[in-house]
Amino acid sequence: MMNINQACAVVAKLRPKDSLLVATMGAMFAFDRIELEAASGDASLRPPGRISSVPLMGGAAGLGLGLALAMPERAVVVVDGDASLMLELGGLVTVATARPEHFLHIVIRNGTQFSGLGNLVTVQPKLSFAGMAKEAGYVHTEVIDSAETWALRFPQILNNSGPTFVELNVEQLPLRTAPGFELPEMPDLQFSRMSQELAALQNWLGTRS
């Protein structure tokens, strides 16, 4: 099984430069780390085209769908979390009904909520997300367990005429909490970054009114 950094590194490294990437919380932090490292710590050199659905669990697929309908020539990659997807499971039907062609919907399945902090068990221990996506009407669906297979398949999957859904089985993060642990205060950035990222995306796309 792969870890979340491996899962997201494949996307960060191999997605087309003009593609659009929408991520939820756990993936968002992984992309932050991966992109910053690739830019040698210079945040201004991060690649454009990524936005986060934060703090908004369940919103990533909808944001990605809207972008895909507005800009059908661009690849749109959504990196969802399993608990986030459960909040808007009907979104699978919404996406499949709209049938965006260059739309790749990835779910990071680690079976936990508040990964690394609480590792609370999500409410879907036996459901197949890929199976539900297929039933909803996604054109291609698959389940991938290893980082090697994922790196091999990602460029091929991007060439699909979609929508496409990929369920990535990912390791849980090790639990960091213990007696005496104190949760850090949420930084302001958590509440302002969506606004900043959306504005930056519109400036990049030339669509800001």
Next chain:
Amino acid sequence: MSSVNLQEFSIPASACLEAMARNRVDHVVTVPDWVQLALHQKIEAGVPGVRLVPCCSENQVITVAAGLTLGGKRPLLMMQNQGLYNCMNTLRAVCLDAQVPLVFMVGQFGREYSNLGKPSTDSRRTMVRILEPLLKVINVPFLSLDSEKNLYRMDEAFALAHAQRTAVVLVVSAPMAWR
């Protein structure tokens, strides 16, 4: 029985389509609304230049419309009052925190005909009564569509939403007319 003349308050769906065209609406993103049923039927039958995007929840209506807006489109969101109550957190995230300008048409489902022409806050039904106070509390501007002559407010709503980078709600008071 109410003695209210419903025709006085019913907006013709065709007039609403004209207002949408004037405002360059290119997508309607929706969970359907009983109050706006006549308009839904016309859109579902096909309107040149307007793509209908049906969603499974009002949260998706907002996020899909936000994505469309980021991509340079002009969506109109349609839902009913209880749908708006359902998507408060998404509205908070997308329109208040992330400042995506969106225009909603929200039907006052359940409004007594005897309440038409009076403040909706006088309604005996919670569903109807709390809509405008709720929007005031969360600082979302709203404009009433009480009759056909109010449709110029759609133009105001788009202008206001984009000028202030926020949500603006057009409150549809009475069932739309099938003409």
